[in-house]
Amino acid sequence: MFATVLGEILFNVGQFALARQWYGIALRSANEADDQYLADIALAGSTYLPMYTPDPRAVLSNVMPRLDSRHAPSPAIAWLWGFRAKAHAMLGETCAFRKSIEHAQQALDRSPPDLMQPGIFSFLPERLAFYEARGWVELNNADAASIAAERATSMYDFTETTEPALVRFEQASAFVQEGELLEACRIASTALLDPRTYLSFTVVTRAREFDRLIGSSQSESVRDWRDVLGTLWRTLNKTGFSNILGLA
Numbered sequence: 001m002f003a004t005v006l007g008e009i010l011f012n013v014g015q016f017a018l019a020r021q022w023y024g025i026a027l028r029s030a031n032e033a034d035d036q037y038l039a040d041i042a043l044a045g046s047t048y049l050p051m052y053t054p055d056p057r058a059v060l061s062n063v064m065p066r067l068d069s070r071h072a073p074s075p076a077i078a079w080l081w082g083f084r085a086k087a088h089a090m091l092g093e094t095c096a097f098r099k100s101i102e103h104a105q106q107a108l109d110r111s112p113p114d115l116m117q118p119g120i121f122s123f124l125p126e127r128l129a130f131y132e133a134r135g136w137v138e139l140n141n142a143d144a145a146s147i148a149a150e151r152a153t154s155m156y157d158f159t160e161t162t163e164p165a166l167v168r169f170e171q172a173s174a175f176v177q178e179g180e181l182l183e184a185c186r187i188a189s190t191a192l193l194d195p196r197t198y199l200s201f202t203v204v205t206r207a208r209e210f211d212r213l214i215g216s217s218q219s220e221s222v223r224d225w226r227d228v229l230g231t232l233w234r235t236l237n238k239t240g241f242s243n244i245l246g247l248a
Contacts, residue, residue, distance in 0.1 A: 003029060004042050008120050011048050014201040020049055040066065040076035041121055047083045052205060059087035073110035079123035081107060082131040089135030097135050104128050126155035130163060133170040142177035145170060161198035165191040169206040176213050184214065185225035192228055199236065207232065
């Protein structure tokens with residue numbers, strides 16, 4: 001379990017090579033202990049790396065052998081289906097995305113209740129809703145993305161540090177796709193300015209993606225957002241964290 005935790009920490013600060021090593025240790029240790037659940041959790045954790053490279057085909061290569069083999073429903077299996085869904089969305093494969101979301105939901109619905117716990121050793125309905133929102137953004141379906149993001153927001157505990165901010169970026173992205181830049185920039189700014197938001201690799205990456213999505217607009221709302229983003233970059237540079245995240 002320690003190796004999985006360390007892999008997660010290293011991923012969150014953008015240290016992919018070290019994270020890969022520790023996720024590999026976690027997977028081997030779980031297999032040696034004949035603990036399939038922890039092996040599946042380690043496999044899911046390791047899938048963050050190709051997801052954020054980003055390399056959707058590598059994501060599919062990582063998760064499909066396990067999902068195509070015999071398995072019992074669990075939060076870990078749901079997590080693997082969630083990654084598969086996002087990868088299909090990145091490839092523009094709407095039907096496969098929908099089916100993967102359905103499989104993930106079925107795995108959650110049939111999971112043993114004692115495994116449905118907060119933390120990195122489980123996968124809860126709010127995260128699946130977040131993954132669904134992300135997929136619909138990738139597929140340029142703003143209405144479906146907004147619905148899924150609202151569902152995720154209604155379930156999240158906003159004392160969490162990373163995922164609520166990521167959900168806000170999906171909401172904001174959906175508004176951009178609808179041409180509502182004012183609301184999009186307001187939500188994105190809220191995500192970064194919330195004192196509970198931890199500036200992890202995922203949050204910083206998503207902020208950059210959102211900024212690219214809004215393009216070259218010179219509206220006041222976009223300028224305000226870019227002021228917030230500029231403050232973020234200066235803070236990261238001042239602390240040296242930008243070097244750790246590979247942003248320098």
